[in-house]
Amino acid sequence: MAMLDIQNITISYKNHPTVVDFSMSLEKGQIISIVGESGSGKTTVIRAAFGLLAGGGKVTKGDILFEGKSVLGFSDSEWRKIRGTDMSMIFQDSGAMMNPTKKVGSAYIEYIQTHEHISKQDAFNKGVTMLERMRLPSGDNVMRSYPFQLSGGMRQRVGIAMGMTYQPKLLFADEPTSALDVTTQAQIVRQMMELRDNYGTSLVVVTHNLGVACYMSDHIIVMKNGQIEDQGSRDYMLHESTNEYTKKLLDAVPSIGGKRYV
Ligand SMILES: Nc1ncnc2c1ncn2[C@@H]1O[C@H](COP(=O)(O)OP(=O)(O)O)[C@@H](O)[C@H]1O
Numbered sequence: 001m002a003m004l005d006i007q008n009i010t011i012s013y014k015n016h017p018t019v020v021d022f023s024m025s026l027e028k029g030q031i032i033s034i035v036g037e038s039g040s041g042k043t044t045v046i047r048a049a050f051g052l053l054a055g056g057g058k059v060t061k062g063d064i065l066f067e068g069k070s071v072l073g074f075s076d077s078e079w080r081k082i083r084g085t086d087m088s089m090i091f092q093d094s095g096a097m098m099n100p101t102k103k104v105g106s107a108y109i110e111y112i113q114t115h116e117h118i119s120k121q122d123a124f125n126k127g128v129t130m131l132e133r134m135r136l137p138s139g140d141n142v143m144r145s146y147p148f149q150l151s152g153g154m155r156q157r158v159g160i161a162m163g164m165t166y167q168p169k170l171l172f173a174d175e176p177t178s179a180l181d182v183t184t185q186a187q188i189v190r191q192m193m194e195l196r197d198n199y200g201t202s203l204v205v206v207t208h209n210l211g212v213a214c215y216m217s218d219h220i221i222v223m224k225n226g227q228i229e230d231q232g233s234r235d236y237m238l239h240e241s242t243n244e245y246t247k248k249l250l251d252a253v254p255s256i257g258g259k260r261y262v
């Protein structure tokens with residue numbers, strides 16, 4: 001049984017079908033990327049699978065199964081139980097998601113305390129441990145910082161640490177590296193790949209960079225105008241696909257030191 005099985009879904013905003021006939025099957029420990037230009041429906045797909053569609057968006061056809069169970073009928077309390085623990089999401093710029101007037105620590109403690117009844121001090125220590133595990137040395141300093149005092153890469157590591165606090169089986173990442181400079185991008189990409197290696201986490205990564213997608217993923221889905229345009233393995237994408245749109249995305253990948261990955 002697939003961990004996440006998206007079956008022929010249509011997603012509509014205000015009765016207007018935006019994503020049509022989208023299917024995807026993700027196994028445990030697998031990394032799948034969804035690639036496409038801005039507006040192609042990537043965020044809509046993963047938000048649907050995470051139960052967080054904005055703007056009155058609804059899955060109007062098909063089904064989304066997590067570990068064999070349809071998530072479409074989940075109540076708020078069922079979602080609260082699995083979000084953060086079974087599945088998590090990290091966002092494009094974790095900094096933008098953070099309250100600028102709140103220190104990282106108080107946001108992190110609050111997050112932990114919505115998931116388990118532990119003291120502030122224990123939550124603080126747990127946060128520090130996770131930050132340090134996610135390559136943020138002196139986690140206690142990070143906890144005492146405001147988001148603006150951290151670099152983009154550090155903020156993204158905070159986002160990853162928070163998302164990984166309860167070692168979810170499935171992690172969605174929405175353009176996790178787009179806000180970062182190229183060197184930091186590469187570090188974060190590798191760090192996300194290590195989540196699979198170290199924790200067995202399955203990943204669904206949204207990106208507009210087909211190079212990043214090919215570097216990271218077992219399977220790549222190319223979306224265009226709300227539909228799947230092309231899909232396959234890294235080798236297929238890089239060497240075999242004859243799809244014009246895929247080739248265009250490949251041409252758009254920035255080349256770094258002669259290497260076109262990441
Ligand atoms: N909150 C929303 N309300 C109404 N329509 C939306 C909303 N979010 C996205 N859409 C529609 O869905 C389309 C795809 O958006 P999105 O999934 O964010 O694309 P991507 O992540 O690929 O850039 C948009 O062009 C827009 O028409």
Ligand SMILES: [Mg+2]
Binds near residue numbers: 042044
């Ligand atoms: Mg998006």
